[in-house]
Amino acid sequence: MADTVLPAPLLQAYQATHYRIHGQDWHLQLGQAQPALAAYYQRHAVQCAAYLTACNPLGELLPDHLNARRMDQLRQALQRAGWSWMEGKGHDPEGHWPGEDSVLVWGMPETTARAWGQQWSQNAIVHCGADMVPHLVLLR
Template identity: 45%
Template structure:
């Protein structure tokens, strides 16, 4: 399914198992491959057909200093604001592996190619993207 990627298989597996928690007025947890009715409602309310769950934390899944991750995430928020994109705070957290949760955003209306480009700019291995069917999919970037 993910052949040809530079990303180690165990890292990909961790991404697939991670819970992508969306905060805000309609909190929900996104799981790769599981349709999410709350996400569908968020899309409808925002009049968008897609969204992307993205972080600036820990480029290429290498742990960074907390202060640096917080700076990177703030810069991402500013970039999203400058682009006029709506986003909701969230956190990506594996349920069992002990990896520190990563502050993230659910960006509403961010097309797949734009989401991939932004993820690559941030040095990320992957993003989680959902189309009109509100089915989160893992999209590898390396």
């Protein structure tokens, strides 16, 4: 993995997380192709997607109401910028970290997703390219 200030246990937690999409019987797992994305890529005429959250900036656990406010602000900003997305929630299968509300944004290139993640003080984002394989993009 690239040079990072993030501790190894946090990186392992990101690797194990199930990046879920509301209303779907599938989720994004880092490094594993998700063929279900193909239909959405086609529907939205895109070749990529980014999984973003505004919750728990820089890994600092915030109260639910502050995370909810940050997510509302993120959705409003995405809407103003003309992006389409599906709601999601990142889940720690070990249960050591609470689920984080998230969005899967259609057609957002990795460089743009990095900027959005940095704007919302995130340690990392998840990006899926044309191969439909989600990968972790470290921001710190």
